[in-house]
Every structure is written in structure tokens, then in C-alpha cells.
Amino acid sequence: MEDKILLAHGSGGKLAHELIEKSFVKALANPFLAKLDDSAVIDLSGRLAFTTDSYVVSPIFFPGGDIGKLAVCGTVNDLAMSGAKPLYLSLSFIIEEGLPRGELDQIVESTRQAAQEAEVEIVTGDTKVVHRGSADKLFINTAGVGVIPEGIDISGSNARPGDKVILNGTIGDHGIAVLSQREGLSFSTRLESDCAPLGSLVAEMLAASPNIHCLRDPTRGGLATSLNELAKQSKAGIRIEEEKIPVREEVLAACEMLGFDPLYIANEGKLVAIVPAEDADKVLGAMRRNRYGKSAAIIGEVRGEHPGRVVMKTVLGASRIVDMLVGDLLPRIC
Amino acid sequence: MKFISEFRRSELAEGLISQIHRQSKTPARLMEFCGGHTVTIFRYGIRQVLPQTIDMVSGPGCPICVTANADLDKAIALSQIPGVIIATFGDMLKVPGSRSSLQEVKANGADVRTVYSTMDALKIAEADSNKSVVFLGIGFETTAPTIAVSVLQAEEKEIGNYYVLSLHKLCPPVIQAILDSGEVKLGGLICPGHVSAIIGSHPWEFIARDYGIPCVVSGFEPLDILQCVDMLVAQIENGESKVEIAYRRGVRPEGNQQALKLMEQVFEPCPARWRGMGEVPDSGLKLRQEYQRFDAELAFDIALSPAYEPAGCICGDILRGVKTPLDCQLFGKTCTPQYPVGPCMVSSEGACSAYYLYGGDFGG
Numbered sequence: 001m002e003d004k005i006l007l008a009h010g011s012g013g014k015l016a017h018e019l020i021e022k023s024f025v026k027a028l029a030n031p032f033l034a035k036l037d038d039s040a041v042i043d044l045s046g047r048l049a050f051t052t053d054s055y056v057v058s059p060i061f062f063p064g065g066d067i068g069k070l071a072v073c074g075t076v077n078d079l080a081m082s083g084a085k086p087l088y089l090s091l092s093f094i095i096e097e098g099l100p101r102g103e104l105d106q107i108v109e110s111t112r113q114a115a116q117e118a119e120v121e122i123v124t125g126d127t128k129v130v131h132r133g134s135a136d137k138l139f140i141n142t143a144g145v146g147v148i149p150e151g152i153d154i155s156g157s158n159a160r161p162g163d164k165v166i167l168n169g170t171i172g173d174h175g176i177a178v179l180s181q182r183e184g185l186s187f188s189t190r191l192e193s194d195c196a197p198l199g200s201l202v203a204e205m206l207a208a209s210p211n212i213h214c215l216r217d218p219t220r221g222g223l224a225t226s227l228n229e230l231a232k233q234s235k236a237g238i239r240i241e242e243e244k245i246p247v248r249e250e251v252l253a254a255c256e257m258l259g260f261d262p263l264y265i266a267n268e269g270k271l272v273a274i275v276p277a278e279d280a281d282k283v284l285g286a287m288r289r290n291r292y293g294k295s296a297a298i299i300g301e302v303r304g305e306h307p308g309r310v311v312m313k314t315v316l317g318a319s320r321i322v323d324m325l326v327g328d329l330l331p332r333i334c
Numbered sequence: 335m336k337f338i339s340e341f342r343r344s345e346l347a348e349g350l351i352s353q354i355h356r357q358s359k360t361p362a363r364l365m366e367f368c369g370g371h372t373v374t375i376f377r378y379g380i381r382q383v384l385p386q387t388i389d390m391v392s393g394p395g396c397p398i399c400v401t402a403n404a405d406l407d408k409a410i411a412l413s414q415i416p417g418v419i420i421a422t423f424g425d426m427l428k429v430p431g432s433r434s435s436l437q438e439v440k441a442n443g444a445d446v447r448t449v450y451s452t453m454d455a456l457k458i459a460e461a462d463s464n465k466s467v468v469f470l471g472i473g474f475e476t477t478a479p480t481i482a483v484s485v486l487q488a489e490e491k492e493i494g495n496y497y498v499l500s501l502h503k504l505c506p507p508v509i510q511a512i513l514d515s516g517e518v519k520l521g522g523l524i525c526p527g528h529v530s531a532i533i534g535s536h537p538w539e540f541i542a543r544d545y546g547i548p549c550v551v552s553g554f555e556p557l558d559i560l561q562c563v564d565m566l567v568a569q570i571e572n573g574e575s576k577v578e579i580a581y582r583r584g585v586r587p588e589g590n591q592q593a594l595k596l597m598e599q600v601f602e603p604c605p606a607r608w609r610g611m612g613e614v615p616d617s618g619l620k621l622r623q624e625y626q627r628f629d630a631e632l633a634f635d636i637a638l639s640p641a642y643e644p645a646g647c648i649c650g651d652i653l654r655g656v657k658t659p660l661d662c663q664l665f666g667k668t669c670t671p672q673y674p675v676g677p678c679m680v681s682s683e684g685a686c687s688a689y690y691l692y693g694g695d696f697g698g
Contacts, residue, residue, distance in 0.1 A: 252338045315344045318379020320692040326671040
């Protein structure tokens with residue numbers, strides 16, 4: 001019989017202790033977890049960034065990652081988008097009974113690897129097991145803290161007319177990779193999720209210019225939604241150029257087939273930065289030197305006109321509004 | 335060859351745009367029949383780059399939009415029958431019928447499932463033989479063959495719990511109905527690409543011959559549309575009216591014979607109700623007698639109250655090309671993609687949704 005997670009693994013009793021010891025503490029080995037106290041005790045000073053997120057992606061394994069890597073990267077990226085250096089995470093697992101133990105171990109291993117790459121520690125966690133049908137295989141909830149260096153002031157309301165809009169790479173990879181896996185769609189090349197921790201990229205961008213105005217990771221709702229949020233928060237217009245936005249041919253093909261617009265497809269390793277024009281080249285250069293910014297590009301600029309709206313110059317030279325995502329394009333992609 | 339980015343190259347577009355400007359002298363109204371074309375036209379701002387002589391109007395080519403409320407009500411009524419699973423393409427969920435939408439009845443417990451192909455619906459039926467699976471057969475000649483295949487497979491595999499609610503519509507008869515009404519005067523017709531991939535270009539010939547209207551079958555990329563407009567303008571300026579194919583990589587004059595054969599084997603033409611146009615003869619498809627046991631309308635006792643349209647909604651006029659979304663009092667006020675009143679705002683291929691999402695002049 002394959003080793004599976006049972007309700008008793010979440011009971012708080014012996015099986016639960018065994019699961020925590022073997023699957024979590026051992027794999028994620030660090031002094032905070034090893035103490036097995038009720039909470040992690042951490043010394044911190046400075047301005048704190050604090051975020052939380054829940055992950056319900058289906059399927060839990062997808063090309064380029066799994067729900068564990070996604071949970072770590074997503075939380076790290078939310079911290080990085082406020083300019084913080086991500087430091088500590090919590091991970092809570094809500095497991096549907098019957099999940100193969102091997103799958104859980106694989107996911108915990110992914111979280112370990114992602115945390116190692118992102119240079120964060122998973123310092124506390126929790127496990128609950130629910131009846132079959134009460135969850136779908138595995139849900140993960142996280143919280144994360146980081147510290148914002150002196151002199152950094154990043155907010156969605158900081159965009160100013162004249163600023164440049166920079167994107168770190170191709171859009172739509174994550175949403176289409178997950179959807180293809182889920183619906184059994186296959187394309188001539190294997191498309192992988194872009195799921196990645198962006199802490200080091202942001203640190204290098206800030207080293208190039210501490211004057212970055214806004215950072216945002218275009219996850220659910222895609223680039224279009226993030227740009228609209230920034231335009232509204234800053235009460236400024238944003239104008240982007242369709243030709244400058246990098247999109248993979250296989251993402252374009254999938255979008256055509258399924259009737260989607262890549263601008264609305266989720267990403268998990270992308271960020272959009274709004275930067276004063278005079279610092280744009282410096283920041284772009286720093287981005288292109290990082291592995292997660294190789295195809296970074298300036299895709300547009302902030303304008304004084306049409307405040308709160310995003311307008312795109314199409315490949316034909318015409319202009320059109322880019323609105324926020326309405327409704328639910330692709331459910332459960334993160 | 336890259337089949338998408340190659341058709342979005344701006345330098346090629348510039349050449350076509352300036353050629354259209356040079357060529358076009360006679361004012362003409364062109365109708366794009368297909369909702370997919372409407373989206374491309376708005377998404378790339380094609381109306382902005384055309385000369386003032388060219389006036390574009392959207393047609394009835396959005397299958398969801400043209401589905402009459404009475405037929406939507408039928409689908410919703412079926413979802414209320416215990417043991418019935420409704421399988422549908424995702425776009426249908428949000429469309430409001432007279433009283434409710436599939437999305438609402440789903441939230442209230444009806445078993446409504448989104449599928450990406452008819453084969454998925456068949457799989458659901460195979461997996462759960464105690465339930466009845468009703469596939470909502472909504473679409474034009476493009477989807478009808480795949481639904482025909484699902485019926486044939488259900489028969490072959492003896493799947494007794496699979497049904498189709500056939501609300502299919504045929505494109506050429508409705509164009510004829512629009513032209514016969516005399517409400518819109520067209521200088522050219524952008525014929526649908528995917529529909530023509532199935533039926534070919536021959537079924538459009540009566541429009542060029544009997545009504546003297548130039549017809550060009552177009553693909554869905556911005557360059558496809560520009561090339562199509564260029565060819566229509568050439569016909570207009572030369573005083574010609576013929577059927578041409580600009581979408582050669584997708585469409586042959588004779589169409590897809592195999593798909594047509596399957597469609598004909600399973601379905602036969604019947605009158606169909608169109609939103610805004612009422613009943614149009616021979617513009618729908620019903621299951622032939624041999625396959626009637628798959629017909630959801632015959633298999634289930636559907637209790638229906640009279641259908642009605644939302645007050646003030648002019649989707650019907652918009653679908654006939656008589657009015658544009660900007661003529662509607664509800665547009666952008668009480669009717670938005672978040673809170674749609676009419677189907678043309680709900681469907682991603684609806685004219686109202688395209689006007690709303692991509693509209694507005696932000697040139698410069």
C-alpha cells in the first residue's frame with residue numbers, strides 16, 4: 001500500500017508528531033523549527049513588511065513548479081514588491097486525507113529549495129488534515145515578513161508622469177502552463193511556469209537605483225490588472241506599447257486557441273517596475289544581469305493625461321484602453 | 335513560419351493601411367459578421383487606422399449573443415431537473431436568460447460543468463451513468479460537426495445518458511434575412527473565417543451574385559483583417575462583387591467536406607429563433623430522426639414560463655447592425671461587463687463588450 005496522509009496525521013497525536021518531525025522539521029532544518037515551540041522568536045529591527053497568501057492551485061504539480069514552490073515564491077515576491085528583503089515565512093498545510101505521502105514530501109522539498117534560493121527561512125508552520133472532499137489534495141497558507149532598507153519608499157501610489165514602466169520578461173507563462181496541464185492541452189514545445197523568487201532581482205534593482213517608485217507582481221489578473229491598479233492608485237495615466245511586451249509564441253498560440261488575451265494571464269515570476277526616467281536605463285541594466293530579468297524591457301511610460309487608465313498603442317499604431325480583468329478568466333491558477 | 339507573430343508585424347500593417355487610404359474613394363459600410371473579427375478590430379484599433387470613407391459595423395456573428403432568451407430559459411429549466419448535469423462551454427455561464435443565468439443556478443446547487451470540448455461532456459456521461467448529461471449545443475457551423483461526432487460516438491459506445499440541446503445556428507441564412515429586411519445597406523461583407531473553414535466560400539456566393547455585395551473571407555489576426563478590407567475596397571472601387579478568400583491558410587472554397595458530411599449525417603436544417611430577428615427559416619439545426627433519442631428537448635419535460643427581454647436593452651438591434659452599442663441608454667451605465675444586462679455585454683465576442691473593453695479614443 002502506498003503511504004498516504006490519514007486524518008490521524010492532523011490529530012495532534014503521535015502520527016501528527018511523526019509527520020511534523022519527519023516531513024517538515026527534518027526537511028526544512030533550521031534552529032527556529034527545531035525548537036518545536038508554539039511560535040518562532042525572532043530578533044528584528046527596522047521597518048517591517050508583513051504579508052499573507054493562500055495557495056489552492058490545481059493541479060498541485062505543474063510544468064515548472066508545484067504548489068510548494070509557488071507558495072514560497074508568491075510570498076517572497078509580495079514582500080519584495082514593497083522593497084523589503086524577505087526574511088521569514090510561515091507555512092500552513094491543509095491536506096485532504098489520502099494525499100500520497102510521497103507527493104507531500106516532494107512538495108516540502110520544493111519549498112525547501114525555493115526558500116534556500118530566496119534566502120528565507122521557514123520558521124513556523126501548521127498541519128491540518130480534512131475529510132476527503134473538504135479540500136482538493138492540498139492547500140497552503142503562508143505569511144511572510146521582511147525588512148525594508150533605509151531610504152526605500154515603494155508604493156503603488158508613487159507613479160509620476162514621465163516615469164518609465166519596466167517589465168522583467170515574458171508574460172502569461174504561468175497561467176497557460178497550469179491550464180495546459182490541467183486541461184490536457186499540449187503544444188509543440190513544453191511551456192513552463194515562470195514561478196520564481198524575485199528577492200535578489202529587486203535587491204539588485206534597488207542597488208542600481210533606490211528611487212524606484214512602484215513595484216508590482218502581475219499575478220492573478222495579469223499585467224493589465226497590475227497596471228490598472230498602479231494607474232488608479234497613483235491617479236496617473238499609463239501608456240504601454242504592444243510591440244514592446246515580450247510574449248512567447250506558444251503563449252500567443254494558446255491564447256488564440258482559447259480566446260484569452262496574454263495581458264490578463266497570471267504570472268508568478270514577473271514584476272513591473274515604475275522608475276524615474278533618468279534611472280530607467282540603470283535599473284534595466286541591473287535587471288538584465290539577473291537570471292530573472294534577462295528579457296526585461298521598457299514597455300511604456302506614465303502620463304499626465306487619462307489619469308487612472310491604461311492605454312496601449314497597438315501594433316497597428318492605433319490606441320486602445322486596457323481595462324482590468326472582469327470576472328474569472330482562469331480559476332485556481334495560484 | 336510563426337502563425338501568429340508574423341500576422342501582427344507593424345511594418346506590413348503600415349503598407350496595407352496606406353494602400354487602403356490610397357485606394358478608397360467611395361464611402362462604404364463594411365460589416366464584419368463574426369464576433370471574433372469584432373474583437374480583433376477593437377483590440378488592435380483597426381477602425382482608427384482606416385480612412386473616413388470606410389464605416390465598419392458589427393454583425394450577428396456571436397453565437398451566445400444571438401441565442402434567444404426562450405432558448406436560454408430552456409437550458410436553465412433543464413438544469414433544474416434532478417439528476418441532470420449541464421455541460422457547456424464556459425461563455426454560456428454568465429449569460430442572463432429571462433430570470434436567471436446558469437452561473438446563478440449553479441451557485442444555488444444545479445450541476446453545471448464547464449467543458450472545453452464535446453468529448454469532455456461525453457466522458458462525464460460515461461463516468462456517471464446514473465445522471466443525464468445535457469450538452470448545450472450552442473454555436474455556428476464551426477461547433478456543430480464536433481457535436482455531431484459526440485452523438486455518433488455516444489451511439490457507438492451505447493452511452494444512453496448523453497443528450498444535446500441543439501441550439502445551433504447557420505450563418506448564411508441569417509445574413510440573407512438581414513439583407514432582405516433592408517434595414518442596413520452594406521458595401522461589403524467580411525465573411526467569418528472559422529465558419530468558412532467548415533462550409534467553404536461557396537455558400538456566400540449568393541450575396542455577391544444576388545445582392546451585389548463584395549464578400550471576402552478573413553482570418554483573425556490584424557493583418558488578416560487589413561488585407562480583407564484592402565480586397566473589399568478593391569472590389570468596391572472596381573465596381574465588382576465576388577467572393578474572395580483572404581484567409582487562404584485556413585479556408586478552401588469547398589470547405590471541410592468531412593466535417594460537412596458528419597454534420598449532415600446527424601443534423602438537418604430547421605427554423606431557429608435569433609435574438610432581435612425572431613424566427614429565421616432553415617437557420618438552425620435539429621437532430622435527424624435516427625438520432626432523436628439524443629435530443630434533450632424530446633427526452634425531458636421542460637416547464638417554461640414566457641420569455642422576456644430586459645427593458646431598454648437593444649442587443650437585438652445591435653446584432654442586426656441597425657444600431658451600435660453607443661446608441662444604447664444602458665451601455666456603460668447600468669450595463670457593464672461586471673453587471674451585464676444583455677448578452678452582447680456578457681460574451682467575450684459581443685459587440686458591447688468589445689466597445690466597452692477596448693473602446694474610447696485615446697489616440698496620440
